[in-house]
Amino acid sequence: MGSKVACLHLLLLLLVSGTALSQQIVKTLPGFPGELPFKLETGYISVGNVEFFYYFAVSEGNPGADPLLLYINGGPGCSGLNGFFYQIGPLRFNTTDYTGGLPTLLYESSTWTKTASIIFLDAPVGAGFSYATTTEAWNTTDTKMAKQADQFLRNWLGEHPDFMSNPVYLGSDSYAGIYTPILAQDIINGNEAGVEPRVNLKGFSIGCPHTHTDLETNTKIAFAHRLALISDSMYESARTSCNENYADPVGAACTEALSAISQCIELISPQNILEPTCAFLSPKAEEDNAQRSLTENYILPSPKKSGDFWCKNFDYLMSDIWTNYKSVQDALHVRPGTVKEFFRCNITMEYTVDTNDVVPYHKNLTDTGLQVLVFSGDHDMVIPHIGIEQWINSLDLTIDTDWRPWFVGGQVAGYTRKYTNDGYRLTYATLKGSGHSPPEYKRKECYEMFHRWIHYYPI
Numbered sequence: 527m528g529s530k531v532a533c534l535h536l537l538l539l540l541l542v543s544g545t546a547l548s549q550q551i552v553k554t555l556p557g558f559p560g561e562l563p564f565k566l567e568t569g570y571i572s573v574g575n576v577e578f579f580y581y582f583a584v585s586e587g588n589p590g591a592d593p594l595l596l597y598i599n600g601g602p603g604c605s606g607l608n609g610f611f612y613q614i615g616p617l618r619f620n621t622t623d624y625t626g627g628l629p630t631l632l633y634e635s636s637t638w639t640k641t642a643s644i645i646f647l648d649a650p651v652g653a654g655f656s657y658a659t660t661t662e663a664w665n666t667t668d669t670k671m672a673k674q675a676d677q678f679l680r681n682w683l684g685e686h687p688d689f690m691s692n693p694v695y696l697g698s699d700s701y702a703g704i705y706t707p708i709l710a711q712d713i714i715n716g717n718e719a720g721v722e723p724r725v726n727l728k729g730f731s732i733g734c735p736h737t738h739t740d741l742e743t744n745t746k747i748a749f750a751h752r753l754a755l756i757s758d759s760m761y762e763s764a765r766t767s768c769n770e771n772y773a774d775p776v777g778a779a780c781t782e783a784l785s786a787i788s789q790c791i792e793l794i795s796p797q798n799i800l801e802p803t804c805a806f807l808s809p810k811a812e813e814d815n816a817q818r819s820l821t822e823n824y825i826l827p828s829p830k831k832s833g834d835f836w837c838k839n840f841d842y843l844m845s846d847i848w849t850n851y852k853s854v855q856d857a858l859h860v861r862p863g864t865v866k867e868f869f870r871c872n873i874t875m876e877y878t879v880d881t882n883d884v885v886p887y888h889k890n891l892t893d894t895g896l897q898v899l900v901f902s903g904d905h906d907m908v909i910p911h912i913g914i915e916q917w918i919n920s921l922d923l924t925i926d927t928d929w930r931p932w933f934v935g936g937q938v939a940g941y942t943r944k945y946t947n948d949g950y951r952l953t954y955a956t957l958k959g960s961g962h963s964p965p966e967y968k969r970k971e972c973y974e975m976f977h978r979w980i981h982y983y984p985i
Contacts (some may be wrong), residue, residue, distance in 0.1 A: 527868075549685065550859045556851060557618075558631040561974055564616050564639060566747045569684070570859050573677045575663035578647060579655035579681070579860070583616055593642045593728070593932020594692040595981055596672065597680055598649050600700025600736065600963075602671070604871040605654030606646030607845055607969035613733075614638040614972070615646065619844040624760030627647040628851055629844045636973040642980060643689065644697075645682065649675060655855075668881040671971065672708035676716060683723045690723060693896075696730035699963040700909065703787065707887035714894060719818040729897030733907045734962050737917055740773040740880040745913035748770050752912070753799060753905075756790050773803050797838075798961025804837040839967075845870045850854065885917050892921055895949035899979045903967060904940070904959030911956055921949045931977070932985045939971040942985045955985055 542778035549569030553561050565584035570577045585592040599608045611618055613896075616637040620630040638644060648654030650671045651664060658664045666674070667875040683690055698706045713725045736742070751761035764772065764787060775781055795803040848854055900918065902911040923945035931938045932955060940956040955975055957964040965972040978985050 538690055541785075545706070552857060552859070555631060555857050556853045557628050557848060558617070559692050562616075563633055564637075565626075566758060570861070571678050571681045573674045573681065575660045576651045576658050576865070577656060577861075578649060578674070578678050579606075579657075580648065580678075581610055583637075583644050586616075586637075586640050587642075589643055590688075590692075592692070594689050595642045595644045595695045595697045595731075596647060596675070597644050597697040598647050598675065598702040598705060599653075599871075600698070601653065601871045601873060602650055602701045602874050602877055602895065603653045603846075603875050604700075605849075606648050607654060607849065608870055609699070610646045611699075611845055612841065613969075614697075614976070619841060619848070620745075621844060624844065626848070626952040627934070628853075629848045631848075634969065636969040638973060638976050640973070641977050642904055643692070649678075649879060650875070652872050652877070654868065654872075654973070655858075655865050656861050665876045665878070667706060667878045668704050672705045672712055675705060676712040679713070679725055679728060680716070680721065680723055683725065686752075691726060691857070693728040694726050695728055696732070697732075698735065699733040699965075701736045703732045703737050703909075704881055706732050706735070706800055707884045708881070708927070709782045710891055710896065711887055714891075727896070727943070729899070731899040731901075732978070733901050733964055733972075734906055735900065735914070736909060737883070737888070738885050738913070740831060741883075741913045742817070742909055742965075744770065745910045745916065746907055749782075749907055749910035749912050751788065754785050754889050755794060755799065760787055760790070761953075775937075792905070796962070797966070798819045798905050800905055801909055801961065802837050804839045828980045841930075842870055845876050858942070885920060888960040889921055890921060892947045892950045892952075895955070896951075897979075898952040898953060898981075899976070900952065900957070901940075901955045901957060901964055901972070901975065903962055904956045905956060905960060905966045906962040906964075908962040908979050915954070916950065918945070921945070921947075921952070922948075923952060927984070934971045939968070939974070953979055953985060964985070 551566055552566040552568055554563065564586055567582040568580065570579055597606065597609050597614065597762060609615060614637065616634055617631050618634045618641050620632050649654040650666045651658050653945065653959045696706050696709060709726065710730055713727050717724050747761065749763055750756045764783040767783050768775055769776065772784060775784055793803055795801045846869055902913060902914050904911055925949060928946040929941060930942045932940055932942045938958060938960045942953065942955040945952040957968045957971055960967040975985055
């Protein structure tokens with residue numbers, strides 16, 4: 527407790543002294559040769575007693591008219607740099623040539639910033655470089671996070687009036703799928719109540735979204751059966767003895783059937799069933815934190831992709847190495863002393879889950895005229911596409927375009943279906959061969975999907 531109090535005193539001194547500006551332009555980054563080929567701003571936005579850190583990449587197209595996307599990663603507790611480097615941003619790590627020291631950076635041509643300006647947010651508090659100035663403010667929940675994100679966005683627009691009239695979209699992946707519809711509803715409610723500045727919300731994009739805990743748990747069994755990870759007899763035994771309720775198993779027969787299934791899939795990577803599964807690396811998590819973390823494995827394998835010991839999660843480790851260099855934090859204009867150590871995903875923060883089902887929010891939003899994109903990898907067992915398709919079907923929307931393949935470069939990139947409801951439009955798309963999260967596997971395809979959707983073209 528003493529160290530936390532000392533840290534708070536240091537933060538207050540920094541803020542009072544005015545030594546740290548709120549927003550600054552980043553022209554160069556350690557590990558990247560020359561000036562950045564895009565405009566990058568980093569900074570802090572205050573929301574109550576929380577200082578939210580963000581990375582703002584301006585559209586490389588037409589910033590004055592292109593959409594503004596607020597992008598939040600899952601975990602909960604993953605930094606906005608996760609989306610920036612590994613999913614939809616303009617830079618990526620050079621992992622093939624890494625031999626130690628400061629990782630180097632490469633420009634990513636399939637960046638969503640070609641067609642949209644993106645705010646990558648370190649959220650909730652405790653993720654990335656976001657921090658609290660009081661002990662109590664470190665605690666957060668799903669619904670509190672959504673309200674803070676609403677206030678962050680309004681405060682950010684107040685600091686960036688040039689973007690006030692741009693169409694605004696929300697974007698998220700994995701666990702942040704819980705926040706997104708709540709945040710959309712909060713924004714709409716605030717707009718209707720006359721809260722300023724008004725957010726010109728047009729829709730949201732959610733990739734492999736956590737939406738309904740029990741539904742996702744239940745559909746993992748059907749997913750494992752469809753992909754031949756368990757036999758027909760194992761599936762039928764579990765289905766009948768558990769009455770298709772695997773989230774809350776009842777009876778010895780059900781427990782035994784699920785135990786047999788667990789033995790078959792426990793060594794399979796749930797992020798992508800075709801890839802190696804990986805051991806954990808620090809930070810160590812409490813048991814409940816480990817259970818609620820949807821996506822994050824931390825590993826220290828060999829970077830050599832030709833060897834048996836390579837694991838995709840090695841790429842994740844690069845961000846922890848790079849971002850803990852003082853020269854990197856100085857270049858990003860991080861306030862000194864505010865974060866002891868950077869982790870791509872901090873799963874040890876003080877977070878309480880208070881929402882396990884946001885399908886009712888999605889249902890309410892079908893009357894708002896929003897444009898929604900939901901996409902999923904078809905090899906993802908963390909959030910199986912089967913469950914996503916089930917909750918979308920429960921919204922009772924009208925099918926506008928039925929199930930069909932969609933293409934990139936003349937090849938099938940996945941499958942899609944479009945729904946409507948009095949101006950509300952929901953597009954669902956799968957990414958063929960992709961895991962959790964899809965942009966980490968299919969950057970080019972995901973960019974093409976987003977570009978078409980955001981500009982109202984058919985996928």
